[in-house]
Amino acid sequence: MSLPNPCWFLALVAPVLGMAEVSKDPPGRIAVYLGVEQQASAQSLDQMKREVETLLSPAGIRVDWRFIEQGRNAEVDHSHLYVLRMRGNCTTERIHLLFSELGPYGDVIALGSASTVDHQIQPFGRLECDPLRRSLAASLRGESPNKRDAVFGKVLGRVMAHELFHMMTGQTKHSDHGLFQSSQKVRDLATRSFSFTPAEQRALRVAVQ
Numbered sequence: 001m002s003l004p005n006p007c008w009f010l011a012l013v014a015p016v017l018g019m020a021e022v023s024k025d026p027p028g029r030i031a032v033y034l035g036v037e038q039q040a041s042a043q044s045l046d047q048m049k050r051e052v053e054t055l056l057s058p059a060g061i062r063v064d065w066r067f068i069e070q071g072r073n074a075e076v077d078h079s080h081l082y083v084l085r086m087r088g089n090c091t092t093e094r095i096h097l098l099f100s101e102l103g104p105y106g107d108v109i110a111l112g113s114a115s116t117v118d119h120q121i122q123p124f125g126r127l128e129c130d131p132l133r134r135s136l137a138a139s140l141r142g143e144s145p146n147k148r149d150a151v152f153g154k155v156l157g158r159v160m161a162h163e164l165f166h167m168m169t170g171q172t173k174h175s176d177h178g179l180f181q182s183s184q185k186v187r188d189l190a191t192r193s194f195s196f197t198p199a200e201q202r203a204l205r206v207a208v209q
């Protein structure tokens with residue numbers, strides 16, 4: 001049976017950031033296949049990809065992006081292939097009309113998950129756009145469409161990188177600080193700097209060898 005392994009992003013812990021470590025190893029490559037179930041803005045998608053690449057690059061990892069609808073790239077033999085489905089409305093259109101009586105960051109929400117079978121993490125994950133829209137609505141209300149999309153995409157990228165870490169390393173136990181914590185403030189995901197710790201970067205490197 002496949003069960004979601006939700007990662008809760010809530011307003012509890014302020015992360016202590018690890019410094020990025022420059023990799024001298026040959027770059028590993030992974031393929032990430034995206035499935036957009038409803039809609040997503042191109043700008044947010046670009047920002048999301050850039051954020052994932054920025055977070056994985058210190059571990060020497062490069063990402064080949066594909067959409068599920070495009071099918072598998074027969075020209076590239078990826079042994080490390082991951083599938084992320086983006087659920088809900090992944091745009092910031094009309095986000096200013098959303099209203100949460102809990103306020104912009106008061107909600108406890110799951111923004112991402114990785115599937116498990118018999119307690120083993122599978123290379124399939126999900127991102128949840130609707131709760132992210134609700135959570136960011138108030139803070140993005142006065143911003144330009146470009147800025148909204150940029151912030152929305154950056155947060156999605158950080159959540160995706162967290163889920164990819166689960167999927168690539170098979171780790172279920174979270175860190176007590178940094179991007180691989182079990183919970184984050186959405187406000188921090190939108191505004192603070194994040195990186196994987198040197199130990200996490202080593203784990204990522206091992207995962208793609």
Ligand SMILES: [Zn+2]
Pocket residue numbers: 006007008162166174181182
């Ligand atoms: Zn997690």
